[in-house]
Amino acid sequence: MNPFSSGTRLRDMIRAIRACKTAAEERAVVRKECAAIRAAIDENDRDYRHRNLSKLMFIHMLGYPTHFGQMECLKLIASPGFPEKRIGYLALMLLLDERQEVLMLVTNSLKQDLNHTNQYIVGLALCALGNICSAEMARDLAPEVERLLQFRDPNVRKKAALCAIRIIKKVPDLAENFINSAAALLREKHHGVLITGVQLCTELCKVSAEALEYFRMKCTESVVRSLKDLVNSPYAPEYDIAGITDPFLHIRLLKLLRVLGEGNADASDLMNDILAQVATKTESNKVAGNAILYESVQTIMSVEDSGGLRVLAINILGRFLSNSDNNIRYVALNMLMKAVTADAQAVQRHRATILECVKDSDASIQKKALELVYVLVNESNVKPLTKELIDYLEVSDQEFRADLTAKICSIVSEFSPEKIWYIDQMLKVLSEAGNFVKDEVWHALIVVITNAYDLHGYTVRALYRTLQTSAEQESLVRVAVWCIGEYGDILVKNVGMLDIEEPIVVTESDAVDILEMVIKQHTSDLTTKAMALIALLKLSSRFPSCSESIRNIITQYKGNLVLELQQRSIEFNKVLANHQNISSALVERMPVLDEATFIGRKAGSMLGTASTPRGPSVNIPNGVAKPSVAPLVDLLDLSSDDVPAPSPSGGDLLQDLLGVDLPPASQQLGSGQAPKSGTDVLLDLLSVGSPSVPPMSPSALSLSSTTDILSSSMNNKTPTSPLDDLTSLSLSAGAAPMMDLLDGLTSSPPTENNGLVYPSITAFESSSLRVTFNFSKETGKPQTTIIQAAFTNLTSNIYTDFIFQAAVPKFLQLHLDPASGHALPASGDGSITQTLRVTNTQHGKKNLIMRMRIAYKVNGKDTLEEGQINNFPRELGG
């Protein structure tokens, strides 16, 4: 005999494992046991096979690999005795799942056992088949199961019925074979068989229309009678739970009635009485009774309407809702959600209670209640509901805030009765939870603000005030910066004062100061800073007295490491210095964005088609001359993933320009050249204005095409100036296009200062995350590599609290700039970027190497990813 196999009994092994103090000790014990079991398997040891397999099951539950034991299951199942088979089938269900090939080998044993003379062995085989059979096994063994539905022992019949459920789920074609025998089960008296028979019928109705018709015709009455008998049955101790006879059977009968009555008035008529009886007579002081009531409400809501019953059902839900038991309230909310479609008015009556549930301490209830409130909102109740929700936002949990914010934003934008209210509510949300607001939301807010002519003053003053208290809310800051840039003069002159406002005194330098504060604030990301720069440029012409200090602020970013800021700083500086005469025209106020088109466009892009009519803009001689509608909307929409492919019509020009990553260069050039007249002045201006950037870089290209437009449109004497549009819009277009712009820059060869090309690499890729590195070097510092890391989310969940950490060996020095954000949108819909500078003290000798760690939260749960990056391009010179 093998020296190991005589070893420990199952009990001893469990004791030994439980005695382990550390995970390492436990691993050692398990390893030893596994070695012994393997040795026993190799020797084909019969005596201890079932003991070994029991041990393996325990080890499996601890999470260790046990695949080597799979064949042992089959051997035990094939042995003649009941004890061996019992263990064998149990292990089969535990260690294998239906997708494993090994399972096919068991079909034959199963077939034999289904025909065994011992009913318990038949039971074991049915149980295993019901729990893990695959489609092929279902086909092979269906006739056996069908036969066993008529077996003499009821305990075998009930198992066969559940087995049949599994079979028809796997292979719906087999349903018709079971219809007759299933109908026969409905006449059974044995509760177990009746319960399983009812379930089989319900399942048959779901997979086969033919079965549904059959049962509806032949069995509705008998099911109703069974339920009636059950409800009126005398006390039966064997099935009694809290004074109710067999609530499980109650519930299953109600479920079957629901399937039969749905969409069929005749069948529904038959069951009205008994449903009313169940709904009124059932005791509701225990879980079992409430479970039956809950099920009966579901059935009443689904079967054909008969007035009175619905009222009864809604009343039950009302009682549930005011119950002190959280479970009952949860199911009430769940059910009201479904009842809304049937009877919204009745559900509205419970609005106050539902609103209370949003503030419950239980996250499950909060979530359900919020969903329900969301569907209950309409024009008439939007104001009080929103007020409640926003008030609650201030005190809600961090985890719940994202959900709550999204819902409030959506409610406010959908039902707002007037603009001032919309703006007020959005400002409140932004100042409370601006960091949870999605880009589309604040883009939409800006569109609304531009359209509300008489509220410009009010809005910008309100924003100015809020900005001073809530400067840490990114999206609030962005909207405020944009508005101050656009309406700075209104802010200072107190234009359009409303009666409700408190007067406020803002000087020109105050406005500039607050922008300076934003741009210097460490929490501001690239987009915000870039927006602030534009706003400053705009203010410089609105406030001539401050233009010198504005220039000073702008000049500070001349040497900024982020190319985007650097380029803006240098270009704006040139505009201010050399072109005062045109700068006021250049920074005129944005043309108004058309709301209807914006909304239409949003809906269009959701459907995956750009349905905005493009025709008109093509008819205008110079398509860009009137850029107020579609193209601007495109720009705002850029951050959404599905930007429609730019069509070559002039109207899309602006989109082309900003979506530098989208169209091939030729198209850009083509569209840029469309208006040929008078391009030179500004072209010169801007290319002169950006000496540090080679004129052929994509951004420069886009800018030069801009100048084309600008000059041509000026020739056309249009009231608005497209460059103005463009620049401000490129900002309001949000983070994503900005990143695209940067990507475009860093990955395209001509932008490299020393003329070298560094291929970008995918530094890390898992199923959930991708990290790409783009490289560049500063002139004269070959040992320093600047890495633009871009993180893309490959899953459909948003990552929050995203933190990237990196470590390098001693011969490298690492400097990390702050990341562009801490939330990573789902499905690659935008990315976070972060700049890293690595200085190699052994330049030319050793290659770069880095370890990285990324921590983030998915649905509030911490996740950690780690990796080593050693595929840095050799061209970096180590």
Place this chain on the structure above:
Amino acid sequence: MIHFVLLISRQGKVRLTKWYSPYTQKERTKVIRELSGVILSRAPKLCNFVDWRGYKVVYKRYASLYFCMCIDQDDNELEVLEIIHHYVEILDRYFGSVCELDLIFNFHKAYYILDELLIAGELQESSKKTVARLIAAQDALVETAKEEASSLSNIIAQATK
């Protein structure tokens, strides 16, 4: 239907797992880790339901053990609570005031009982007595087989003496 049944101790140790829907080993480990994180961290007195990946998980704590069952969105949560209780009562009757240790050392028995209660994720028997009787009958079969085997080996031992 019930997609899976989990028994998790308060320390996060798995005491029983039963999968009625196909999950690979990897997914199983992930599910267990994820759910024990969610469920063990919930305060007492909160409701016994958790929305999870489009399903609902119904759980109930008995002493140091959490009994969890994962069901479809439109299943009856309250009934599942009752099923859990039904199972616990049967275990209790079988082991005689059951405790976690019983389920550790006799985990296979816990599985056998579960198999008499649920098949294919659906309820099989609503009578505790019937389940107890069936389990007792099968246990007796095992005992007889053992006795036979030992008496057989005695005979062989005596014959070869």
